[in-house]
Amino acid sequence: MHSHSVDRWTHDHVFLGQQHLRNERRTWLVAVITAVMMVGEIVAGSLFGSMALLADGWHMATHAAALGIAALAYLFARQHARNSRFAFGTGKFGDLAAFSSAIILAMIAVQVAYESAVRLVHPVPIAYGEAILVAVLGLVVNLVSAWLLRDTHDHELHGHGHSPGHHHHDNNLRAAYVHVLADAATSVLAIAALILAASLQWVWADPAVGIVGSLVIAGWAYGLIKASGAVLLDASVDKHLETVIRDRLETKGDRVTDLHLWQVGPGHRAAVISVVSDNPLPPATYKRRLGGLRGLSHVTVEVEQCPDCSHPAQLSN
Numbered sequence: 001m002h003s004h005s006v007d008r009w010t011h012d013h014v015f016l017g018q019q020h021l022r023n024e025r026r027t028w029l030v031a032v033i034t035a036v037m038m039v040g041e042i043v044a045g046s047l048f049g050s051m052a053l054l055a056d057g058w059h060m061a062t063h064a065a066a067l068g069i070a071a072l073a074y075l076f077a078r079q080h081a082r083n084s085r086f087a088f089g090t091g092k093f094g095d096l097a098a099f100s101s102a103i104i105l106a107m108i109a110v111q112v113a114y115e116s117a118v119r120l121v122h123p124v125p126i127a128y129g130e131a132i133l134v135a136v137l138g139l140v141v142n143l144v145s146a147w148l149l150r151d152t153h154d155h156e157l158h159g160h161g162h163s164p165g166h167h168h169h170d171n172n173l174r175a176a177y178v179h180v181l182a183d184a185a186t187s188v189l190a191i192a193a194l195i196l197a198a199s200l201q202w203v204w205a206d207p208a209v210g211i212v213g214s215l216v217i218a219g220w221a222y223g224l225i226k227a228s229g230a231v232l233l234d235a236s237v238d239k240h241l242e243t244v245i246r247d248r249l250e251t252k253g254d255r256v257t258d259l260h261l262w263q264v265g266p267g268h269r270a271a272v273i274s275v276v277s278d279n280p281l282p283p284a285t286y287k288r289r290l291g292g293l294r295g296l297s298h299v300t301v302e303v304e305q306c307p308d309c310s311h312p313a314q315l316s317n
Helices: 020-048 051-079 093-121 128-158 171-200 205-232 239-249 283-289
Strands: 255-265 268-277 296-305
Touching (some): 020 128, 020 171, 051 093, 093 171, 128 171, 171 205, 239 283
Parallel strands (some): 268 296
Antiparallel strands (some): 255 268
8 A cells, every 4th residue: 555665664655647657758749749830830920921820829839838837747746756845745746737737728718718809899801721721730730749648648537447537537637638629629610710701701700719619718727727626625536435445444333533535646545544443453454454445545544442431542643
């Protein structure tokens, strides 16, 4: 249950996700691809006087920044995994990065909605051919990036099995994936709207679809903020595991009087448990009852004598 170091009486607190290194490499790769595409669009837009290229380039800069945050979080978490300054390790750095990325995503949604609303009221002429070309180019890059992140994303989603919800996932990878997906969705919607506007002369179609896209992106941002925020605030997120712990410990009159279960990294839970017993056993006995529970990586058990009995209390730190 603990990962033991050379000193048999101590243990480390390395609570990184199973696919940490793989996810880190892929996130760096996608961050570089996005940054190269961003620089290319801004340079080309400046040289050829294309507002469409320039706008998409600066828009992509926000996604590149978010992907950079995700990649740096992986790097920092790995480099400081055994730093004793972090009481429960660095497994939550990914969730901190995901929360930051979600805020950036929400800001992008607001920006897209604002620009679309302004263009609905004050339509501007669109160079349809050039704009469609930029959107297609962006979509190709986003699809390649999504494919790179999707493989590990699926692995994280389905690699842990016993309870539903996002608490088993690597929220940092999920944030990177959502940024790429948001950009791809924006490109698909833009292509559809531009073709519609060009063929039917519906100038309002492009900004109207932009508003729809901003709502979709805002929804994804909210989901990310909710999932990563719950981890950062040590919310109890695995009711199924709590029930299993109680079932294993509450035998022969023993009662669990206090149970705190929280996430300390992707796929890793910590638990602090208080047990009251008429016939207290050593804390190690109760820990053994929890052996084999997947994802339960750090356990502290406190055992107390039932108030009506006279045996001395036992305590484990």
